[in-house]
Amino acid sequence: MRKVLIMEDEENIRSFVVINLKRAGYQAVEAATGQEALDKLRENPDIGVAILDIMLPDIDGFEVCRRIRATNKQMGIIMLTARTQEMDKVTGLMTGADDYVTKPFSPAELTARIDALFRRIGGDNSGDDELLVQGPFVMNTRNHTLEKAGSRIRLTQVEYSILKLFMQNPGRALSREDILSGVWGREYEGELKIVDVNIRRLRIKIEDDTANPTYITTVWGFGYKWGI
Ligand code: CA
Numbered sequence: 001m002r003k004v005l006i007m008e009d010e011e012n013i014r015s016f017v018v019i020n021l022k023r024a025g026y027q028a029v030e031a032a033t034g035q036e037a038l039d040k041l042r043e044n045p046d047i048g049v050a051i052l053d054i055m056l057p058d059i060d061g062f063e064v065c066r067r068i069r070a071t072n073k074q075m076g077i078i079m080l081t082a083r084t085q086e087m088d089k090v091t092g093l094m095t096g097a098d099d100y101v102t103k104p105f106s107p108a109e110l111t112a113r114i115d116a117l118f119r120r121i122g123g124d125n126s127g128d129d130e131l132l133v134q135g136p137f138v139m140n141t142r143n144h145t146l147e148k149a150g151s152r153i154r155l156t157q158v159e160y161s162i163l164k165l166f167m168q169n170p171g172r173a174l175s176r177e178d179i180l181s182g183v184w185g186r187e188y189e190g191e192l193k194i195v196d197v198n199i200r201r202l203r204i205k206i207e208d209d210t211a212n213p214t215y216i217t218t219v220w221g222f223g224y225k226w227g228i
Helices: 011-023 034-043 061-071 086-094 107-122 157-168 176-184 193-206
Strands: 003-007 027-031 047-053 076-082 099-103 131-134 137-140 145-148 151-153 173-175 216-219 223-226
Touching: 003 011, 003 034, 011 027, 011 107, 027 034, 034 047, 034 061, 047 061, 047 107, 061 076, 061 086, 076 086, 076 107, 086 193, 099 107, 107 157, 131 157, 137 157, 157 176, 157 193, 157 223, 173 176, 176 193, 176 223, 193 216
Parallel strands: 003 027, 003 047, 047 076, 076 099
Antiparallel strands: 131 137, 137 145, 145 151, 173 223, 216 223
């Protein structure tokens, strides 16, 4: 069964999420503190998606996210943010989260986000066994790995999916809507900003000079273009 970690110190929110995860067919692992979340993740290496609250009594959700990402690029991570903390979304994504959900949220919204991440992680790889080679970049779509000039670049699943979309469409301007629906799925109703934040993170990892990106260029008022 697909396993999801829910880290949240407020017991009623946590129970609400657990009930809805179970109803959606997921196995829920609960944690009330950051330390407990890290312990549970170690005990359950098969957790596919983690939902991380930001405000916790011990370590904050961003730090938990950072620690997960230090060793695990594959896991899907969703941050729970408060409506008033707009910057949390950007900070969360910059620390390696894949998505965020704003409190209060509906069960349907949360499970849709989790489903989308599991689709990314487990992605159907049939007919997908190939290398994409462009300029200094070699992407192995079977192993989901990327090398630049022979050095491995570690990407999150979402970053990988965006880059794959670019490498499959070299020289073509992709709108932010194209990227959102191509990577997160057509039914996804997230905000376009999530595309920009992921692109910013991706540029830090792959560009020679992040201030003057040459691989992922901005098409003003439209989106982005991949060019070598
Ligand atoms: Ca909290």
